[in-house]
Amino acid sequence: MPALPEYKTRILLENHDVPLVPAVFHDAMPEILPEPVVFLKAQIPGATSRAGRGLVRRASTPDEIANGLRELLAEENCQGVLSAQAVDIKKEYYAACLLDFGDGENLPGGVILFSPDGGTGIEGRTSSLIKIKFSLLNPPSTDDIEKQLEGIPNSTELAEFLKKMTRTFIGYKLTVLETNPIAVLADGSHIAVDCRAEFEKHAVSRKNAELFKVPESSTSDSTPLEKAVEAINADDPAGTGFFRASREKAPEGTIAVATNLCGGGGKMLWEMTTGGRDDIFSLNESDTSGGLSGFKSYRILRAIMSQPEAQVLILTGSGMAFQNQYHLASAVWKALKESATPLPSLLRFGGTDQVKAMELLEQVSQSLPVKIRTFRPEIFPNAMVEHLSEIATDHRVQQKFTPEAGELAFEVKTPPARFIYHPDKNPDNIEPICVKECPTGFLLWENGRIVANPEAKCIGCLVCETVSILEGNGELTIELDLPGEVL
């Protein structure tokens, strides 16, 4: 889960009136230094054990403050320094709000974990921990919480503090909200001295997007190909397009497999097949599913095939996919034709038009630069992998695909593509078959040209290009942009 640094978590708590130790955030050296004594805390998202790493310092003099600020601001990934006023703490408590996932007997909800003995060593200490379950739908009142704090001094005020924490937790749909410590001051009041929050990216509302923005450098060590797939997802967001390269090298003697796995079920089938085998090495994780277009399948396949160590491509889903399998097969064909480094492939199709998908690839297989083998969905990945060694290659085919010149008929933005008409392939100037076969009526033939129907939508299925080449004369081709890292 992504985590918010303390200075941002403080904003969430402030918005729900949770008392906080006075502090100022500096994202650069301030012109006027804070008054001593202060604690200087480097704000690095995801950083833990800050004190032990020298990222929290007590500064008692102007020199110490200036030097501390300078040094902490120079730390890697540091977003700034929080200068927190030193306070006279009489007692420390620990509190956190977490999700309770429930079980067969108990409804899910939220839970407050509270320790009157402070937070040091909280992970291993359960005897003094008070657990207060609460409803997210009907959050607890101060009274509800106070009833659970028997024997704790100033329990009404503490319960009010914890109630405000629950409101913060619910209001921002957090997964974790921790205040450690809650300081009890000489006057009996409670303030949060340090705090942190974790959240789900998809739970962040649009209006809070800026507040919850986590710098990429702190959360991502993406490879160039992963960034390429992120870019593909950014300009064609429909459907899942997940790709993650292994950080390990394929061990000697293993078959290095590039995988295009379709859906969580397909991914799980592959993991169950290969998890216990030491002769097969998956170069990447992937998940293409959720109604993605053929255009997007093609672009992600190109990225998957670009992995230099790969010896073979495996494509499989659960066996009953949502994605039209003929559209997927069209994407596979196009990728194998146009990739600079096409891979021999084991391809399992299952779902609507699965027979058409296999027929298409069988029809074109002789013209491909690599061997392919197709499988019916009744043949599972555990049987497919028995064909890996016969098809995997140690010598990748290198090819250069040069698109044929033509006229730009039009472009579409979502999913992004350029439609190229080749009038020289249509000397009689008659309606090409791609127009008739377009499944949504998006292509029209008007005045001797292919035009886009403003009343219809392109679904990026690639059927137009496939039928144009196989059943027509190649009158229409599709150009799909690829990020520079994709070969």
Place this chain on the structure above:
Amino acid sequence: MAGILKHLCDIDTPRVLVFGITGRQGKSRSRLMRGFGTEIVAGTTPGKGGQEVDGVPVYNTAAEAVAAHPDINSAVFFVPAGAIAGAAYDAMDAGIKFLVLTADGVATQDSIKIKEKAFETGAKCLGPNTVGMLDTDGYLFGLIGGKASWAKKNYLPGKVGVISRSGGLSQLLAAFHCRPELPGPKPDGSFGPLWGEDYPGLSAVLCVGGDPVPGITILDAARAFEADPRTEVMAIYAETGTTQENDLALAVKNGEIKKPIVVFLGGKFTEAGVAQSHAGAMIRNESETYSAKKAALEDAGVTVVDRPDSVFAATSEFIK
């Protein structure tokens, strides 16, 4: 004969309100649902009341739709994840008793609140992050099935009840039980057709979804199949994360669930704390691991297989 919803939420014939019917997915999925036989009574999209979609009247709210069509008893949602909680409350407040929440990426807090609200109102929610459900009695909800012609060809009446945490695998387990001459590994170690033309067939398939807090759980679904006279055996795709399999094992062990169950358990190589493609598959503690779940299920007498193609031979062993 009543379908599985009779045993899940006492609905004899589902009469459906479609949330988001004016959107692209809402429109197209509604057509597919109707093509399979589902009775869609009305749709709702805020601000679009008064319109029609393929002859189906559209209302601004569930309350308006139910006031005009008191026979509405169920709903399916084709709305974005961020809007799902509000829409689900709207449906439950209007008295709708069965909800299918297809949206992926729902905040866990929203899933929990929906579950709390369902408990308060007595409603049952399938999902979030589900492809839906299909009953061979002639109705389906959600994304499952694809084109009506494809669904009618692939999902045929029979004796197997399917429950799954994965969309693709719910369809696979359901459809493959309806394929004559399905090839697969047999108990004697040979490979070949598991049955002849007389396939086991399907009573219904329920995808409980891949999220950490499902509305209807595997155990809830198993209770419904236990009560369903068509169902002789249950085929389940289960995995790591959540307590669903442990809860099922307990119910089998204490005799609440008596029908035979075959579980294809995924996640044998899943490591604790690592994010999976199904968010709910993340292991949070030892009891949620593959080995703990396998042990609990087998101890209760459930057949557990770790190859997907072994499911079919195993279920056919239990069919009379």
